[in-house]
Amino acid sequence: xxxxxxxxxxxxxxxxxxxxxxxxxxxxxxxxxxxxxxxxxxxxxxxxxxxxxxxxxxxxxxxxxxxxxxxxxxxxxxxxxxxxxxxxxxxxxxxxxxxxxxxxxxxxxxxxxxxxxxxxxxxxxxxxxxxxxxxxxxxxxxxxxxxxxxxxxxxxxxxxxxxxxxxxxxxxxxxxxxxxxxxxxxxxxxxxxxxxxxxxxxxxxxxxxxxxxxxxxxxxxxxxxxxxxxxxxxxxxxxxxxxxxxxxxxxxxxxxxxxxxxxxxxxxxxxxxxxxxxxxxxxxxxxxxxxxxxxxxxxxxxxxxxxxxxxxxxxxxxxxxxxxxx
Amino acid sequence: xxxxxxxxxxxxxxxxxxxxxxxxxxxxxxxxxxxxxxxxxxxxxxxxxxxxxxxxxxxxxxxxxxxxxxxxxxxxxxxxxxxxxxxxxxxxxxxxxxxxxxxxxxxxxxxxxxxxxxxxxxxxxxxxxxxxxxxxxxxxxxxxxxxxxxxxxxxxxxxxxxxxxxxxxxxxxxxxxxxxxxxxxxxxxxxxxxxxxxxxxxxxxxxxxxxxxxxxxxxxxxxxxxxxxxxxxxxxxxxxxxxxxxxxxxxxxxxxxxxxxxxxxxxxxxxxxxxxxxxxxxxxxxxxxxxxxxxxxxxxxxxxxxxxxxxxxxxxxxxxxxxxxxxxxxxxxxxxxxxx
Numbered sequence: 001x002x003x004x005x006x007x008x009x010x011x012x013x014x015x016x017x018x019x020x021x022x023x024x025x026x027x028x029x030x031x032x033x034x035x036x037x038x039x040x041x042x043x044x045x046x047x048x049x050x051x052x053x054x055x056x057x058x059x060x061x062x063x064x065x066x067x068x069x070x071x072x073x074x075x076x077x078x079x080x081x082x083x084x085x086x087x088x089x090x091x092x093x094x095x096x097x098x099x100x101x102x103x104x105x106x107x108x109x110x111x112x113x114x115x116x117x118x119x120x121x122x123x124x125x126x127x128x129x130x131x132x133x134x135x136x137x138x139x140x141x142x143x144x145x146x147x148x149x150x151x152x153x154x155x156x157x158x159x160x161x162x163x164x165x166x167x168x169x170x171x172x173x174x175x176x177x178x179x180x181x182x183x184x185x186x187x188x189x190x191x192x193x194x195x196x197x198x199x200x201x202x203x204x205x206x207x208x209x210x211x212x213x214x215x216x217x218x219x220x221x222x223x224x225x226x227x228x229x230x231x232x233x234x235x236x237x238x239x240x241x242x243x244x245x246x247x248x249x250x251x252x253x254x255x256x257x258x259x260x261x262x263x264x265x266x267x268x269x270x271x272x273x274x275x276x277x278x279x280x281x282x283x284x285x286x287x288x289x290x291x292x293x294x295x296x297x298x299x300x301x302x303x304x305x306x307x308x309x310x311x312x313x314x315x316x317x318x319x320x321x322x323x324x325x326x
Numbered sequence: 327x328x329x330x331x332x333x334x335x336x337x338x339x340x341x342x343x344x345x346x347x348x349x350x351x352x353x354x355x356x357x358x359x360x361x362x363x364x365x366x367x368x369x370x371x372x373x374x375x376x377x378x379x380x381x382x383x384x385x386x387x388x389x390x391x392x393x394x395x396x397x398x399x400x401x402x403x404x405x406x407x408x409x410x411x412x413x414x415x416x417x418x419x420x421x422x423x424x425x426x427x428x429x430x431x432x433x434x435x436x437x438x439x440x441x442x443x444x445x446x447x448x449x450x451x452x453x454x455x456x457x458x459x460x461x462x463x464x465x466x467x468x469x470x471x472x473x474x475x476x477x478x479x480x481x482x483x484x485x486x487x488x489x490x491x492x493x494x495x496x497x498x499x500x501x502x503x504x505x506x507x508x509x510x511x512x513x514x515x516x517x518x519x520x521x522x523x524x525x526x527x528x529x530x531x532x533x534x535x536x537x538x539x540x541x542x543x544x545x546x547x548x549x550x551x552x553x554x555x556x557x558x559x560x561x562x563x564x565x566x567x568x569x570x571x572x573x574x575x576x577x578x579x580x581x582x583x584x585x586x587x588x589x590x591x592x593x594x595x596x597x598x599x600x601x602x603x604x605x606x607x608x609x610x611x612x613x614x615x616x617x618x619x620x621x622x623x624x625x626x627x628x629x630x631x632x633x634x635x636x637x638x639x640x641x642x643x644x645x646x647x648x649x650x651x652x653x654x655x656x657x658x659x660x661x662x663x664x665x666x
Contacts, residue, residue: 054528055499162617163386190525192385192555197599197611204608219528226601227608245607263533264603278498 012081013042014213015066015099015181020075022058022065026282033281035061036237038075040308043181043230048207048214050228050245052221052260056278058237059217063183066215067099068092079181097127100174104186106166110158116143116169117154123176142172147202164195171202175210183215188223200226221264225249233257236278236289239308243315253311253322256290288320296321346414346516348374348397348434348549353409353419355389355396355573364622366392368573369409371647373566374517374549379539381552381564381581383596387618389573390553394519398434399426413516431462435510439522441502445494451505452478452490455512462513477508480545481538500531504538511542517549518542524559536563557596561585569593572619572629575647579654589650589661592630628659636660 020039023032036058043049051059065072068084077084079095087095103109110119120139124130130138143150146168158166167187174182184203188196204227206212218224224231224245231248233241233256241254252258279285279292288306291297300320308318355367367389374380382390395401397411397418411418413433418426438444446454455474459465465473471490478486481504494502503523510518520539524532536552540563543550554560560567561581568578569590577590588594598612616633619625628634631641640659647657650664 054530164617193557193596194385194555194599194614197601197613200601201610201613204610221529222601222603225603225607226605226611229607249603260530261603263530 013078014045014080015215016042016076016078016081017062017066018076018078020062020065020072020077022061022070023073029282031282034237034284035281036065036234039234039237039239040075041230041232041239041242043213043215045180045213046207046211047229048216048227049230049232050224051215051217051232051234052219052224053234054219054278056236056281057234059234060185061237062234063101063185063215063217066183067096067101093127097177098179099181099183100177100179101183101185102167102170102174102187104189106163106170107158109170110166112158115155115157116148116161117150119158119169120172120176123173127177129177138176142175145175145206146172148172162195163191164198167191167195167199168202171199171206175206178210179212181213181215183217185217186219187216189218189220196223203227221249221260233260236284237281238289238318240290240319241317242308243312243317247312247315251324253315253317253324254290254319255294255296255323258323259293288318296323346376346547346549348372348411348413348517350374350393350397351410351412353393353396353407353411355392355401355408356406358404358406359622362622363406365624366405366573366621367396369647370570370573370575372568372575372578374551375566376516376549377543377547378565379543379550379552379563380566380568381554381560382568382570383554383557383560384570385555385596385618387621388570390570391521392573393570394436394521394551394553398430398436398519399423400436432513433516434519435513435515435517436519436521437503437506437510437523439525441499441506442494444506445502447494450491450493451497455490455505455508458509458512473512474508477511478505480511481505481508481542483508498531499527500535503527503531503535507535507538507542511546514546515548517551519551519553521553522555523552525554532559539563556600557593558600569596572625573621574629574657575655576630576658577654577656578647583651583654587651587654587663589654589656589664590630590658591634591636591660591662594662595633595635628657636662 018040021037022035024035025032039062051062053059064070066077071085079098084095117139120142121135124135124138140150143154148165148168188199191199207214216224216227228245231245232239233254235256241248241257248257252261285292287303288301291301306318306320308316310316311322350370350372353367353370357364357366370393372380384390396407401407407419409419418429452471452474455477456470459470459473475486475490478490483489483501483504524535527535539550552560552564564581567581567584568575571592577584577593588597595614599614601611614633619629627642628645631637638660645657645659647655649655650661
């Protein structure tokens with residue numbers, strides 16, 4: 001690869017979303033459900049973007065439209081600058097291999113009748129990679145990589161694994177095709193504190209050893225802080241704040257981010273006022289979607305949708321009245 | 327049954343001193359599985375005081391849920407329960423099922439992790455709460471409905487008159503958990519057990535539900551038992567703490583005291599495993615190496631020894647839970663910050 005091509009590769013983000021929206025038509029509802037609206041962000045090689053928000057904010061839908069299951073209603077998902085919607089057949093399959101997912105509940109994403117060895121081998125076999133011996137070798141390698149001794153665990157079935165071990169198998173499956181991007185969708189949310197720490201450390205080790213790039217989706221801000229270089233905060237289908245993780249956690253500009261941080265704050269008596277419920281995605285509030293729960297909402301917030309605008313270097317916020325002006 | 331005069335006197339004194347307290351004394355639970363007995367809970371003693379929250383903290387399999395299910399009488403016939411659990415001086419262990427069922431409604435209530443699976447999806451939530459009210463009080467439909475609305479209001483369901491007509495699927499996870507708490511409150515229980523009540527919820531909702539439990543225990547003077555794997559949550563929302571490992575209580579004290587001076591290395595390990603919001607990104611987390619022991623095997627010595635960074639010669643002998651400082655008990659030969 002020439003120096004120019006190398007530099008070009010470095011400047012093209014591994015993943016980029018441009019104005020991505022997804023609507024679902026739900027029986028019994030006249031208006032479509034707007035799961036995500038106009039979401040744009042990019043993830044560069046070797047970096048981790050954490051996506052946080054409450055249930056129903058659209059973070060999992062974002063993950064799904066990235067892997068084109070389902071395709072977005074509007075907007076583009078680009079993998080290394082190539083629009084996934086423009087790809088067909090083998091080219092699309094190759095591109096999809098680059099992106100793998102780790103799910104929340106390891107037990108329900110693993111076939112209970114299969115042995116660990118076969119579960120990890122499945123993606124390799126489906127894609128006809130290597131000879132049978134090479135496949136077996138690769139499975140052993142993957143199990144070692146996620147900290148499972150193949151001799152001890154290779155022939156077990158999911159029910160004979162602990163939650164942490166099952167999640168390790170899920171990670172090994174995701175790594176089987178040597179992806180560039182791994183999407184972790186609440187991958188540690190259902191684990192015990194002690195097991196969660198082990199899996200988070202494993203993900204960080206893999207990130208360093210394999211140069212993996214993560215899109216890390218979670219509702220727990222503390223966990224996201226731990227793994228992320230960049231953070232995107234979603235509310236009711238929109239990105240409300242986006243920036244370098246240290247900046248966002250130090251000086252959140254969106255009132256929603258601030259309330260999320262207060263909820264996990266160690267400081268007793270921090271603002272944990274009852275901020276009400278997320279409105280329905282069928283009829284989101286006009287203007288700023290957060291205004292119905294926002295203590296700082298004014299008339300303008302009902303009239304005008306706040307754009308995600310840059311308020312400082314590496315810091316964008318969608319709010320008419322951000323908490324800090326830098 | 328207490329028959330002797332001395333026994334009756336002792337029992338009376340006991341009940342005066344312990345009004346509405348739940349005292350669990352040396353409770354053990356063994357499950358008879360096909361492959362031999364599994365010792366899930368060993369010699370657990372706890373005390374739940376009215377108006378206070380006791381946190382029981384431990385990993386999956388530590389015996390925390392089995393302990394409260396044994397007290398509630400919810401374990402099946404494969405469980406052998408020994409020891410004592412007295413509410414208001416009255417022994418619950420071994421109480422006939424029909425009597426226990428009455429106590430369960432009136433005195434002891436429970437809220438589970440997943441509210442959706444505990445609610446009837448085909449009934450309006452108001453009807454479900456009203457049904458719980460009628461179960462405990464002899465009132466008509468109209469009155470029980472208005473009681474239900476008031477209960478929903480007390481757990482801060484907004485616009486309860488309207489929301490009472492909703493079905494469970496129309497509510498968010500946090501609202502469903504509030505409905506479960508309303509049902510649990512319908513009989514004004516002395517003790518409310520909450521088994522990982524916020525694990526399935528978002529952070530914002532978690533904080534709201536835990537704050538609600540804090541308020542309710544004070545308003546109704548009821549004891550709350552909060553079961554969680556997250557020592558961080560327990561530290562913020564309990565008055566007393568009991569840390570369980572491999573079926574035993576390994577450290578217990580008033581929460582402030584315990585968090586201020588953790589003695590048992592296992593408790594410290596649980597604390598260190600919690601990601602901190604003020605730690606820099608990508609800093610490695612402390613983990614507890616290995617996994618908890620197999621409960622089907624009797625362990626000699628300290629059950630945590632195999633994973634403990636401070637293990638020493640004496641750990642081959644089982645350490646007993648003993649008061650090392652006033653009000654602070656631990657089961658460890660080499661407690662942290664104490665010269666031994």
